[in-house]
Amino acid sequence: MATLPPTVTDDAIGAEGVELTYADGTQAVRGIDLTVPRGEFFGFLGPNGAGKTTTIKTLVTLLRPTAGSITVNGFDALREGRAVRETVGYMAQETSIDPELTARENLRFACDSYGVARSERAERIDELLDLVGLADVADKRADDFSGGMKKRLDAATALVHRPPLVFLDEPTTGLDPKARNRLWEYFRRINERGTTIFLTTQYLEEADALCERLAVILDGEIVSEGSPAELKREVGGEILEVDVDGGESDRQAAADIARSVDLFEADATVDVTTEGITVTSERARSRGTDLLVALRDADIAVTGFNVRAPTLDDVFLAITGEHVETEKGSEPVDSLAADGGTGP
């Protein structure tokens, strides 16, 4: 591991009142307080443009905050930027690997950049190739790799100096589920070795599967924080989904009935969806059939009915008023076949 100062706190990241306003006046980050304990797998969620990447860039000292204080691995990000950079790994959204070089050469180059001692390089590189399942293709050019393999190599280059804290900015965007799952395995493994992980992702099931704790950022401010289970509890009950035959006016009429009948608590939420309505309520399960009766009495044809526990997507919807956008309009860059066959 990279050397930490002798008087480190138990926190990998401590940020207070951090603000970042770009030169054109865009207030991307507006007063963020954040604590990430050492060893935690932490997730940072938010819609596009909410300020996730800007926050990461201030934490890794690529951007200087307009206000506030940041401590990373016990170092002051404003006064000890170099020490911060030496003790963190950063996997940016844009790949940092050189397609002309082999996997091994890319890692050698990263060792050079991070000043890894020559005597340690060969062993370190072999260990990382093994960790991310690229040992078999170590001497092939990265250009021939699938999207998933490139991302794994990219993650490995962020780890050559054995940083105790790694920032992963949307590391699985555009990958198919199989390649994504494979990366999750490696991230879990890195975390189990004691590395603190700060992850941003647009895939809520990814955050749910990996993260011990999450913060949601909206318009440059953290609006919610907690474990995935805590955030789901905040949604307030279960989700009753009712599919309704007919058009928008029928769905609207169904929603009006759900709001007017005395079945659900006052703060239950009723939303119109493309298929019908959803009711988020502590009584979703116990009063669901009563709602069906009320809808039938109003001559509204119900074609489907389901009660389920909230997901992080429901959390996101409740907090931001929108579902998470996933692919940003792009096709997955990976394919099942292209990612197979290497590593464990």
Ligand SMILES: Nc1ncnc2c1ncn2[C@@H]1O[C@H](COP(=O)(O)OP(=O)(O)OP(=O)(O)O)[C@@H](O)[C@H]1O
């Ligand atoms: N160099 C820049 N100059 C001016 N404004 C910027 C710059 N970079 C980002 N922004 C703006 O700052 C805000 C936050 O952007 P940021 O990239 O941090 O969000 P994000 O949550 O990471 O979004 P995404 O998921 O799309 O990457 C946005 O309004 C964005 O347009």
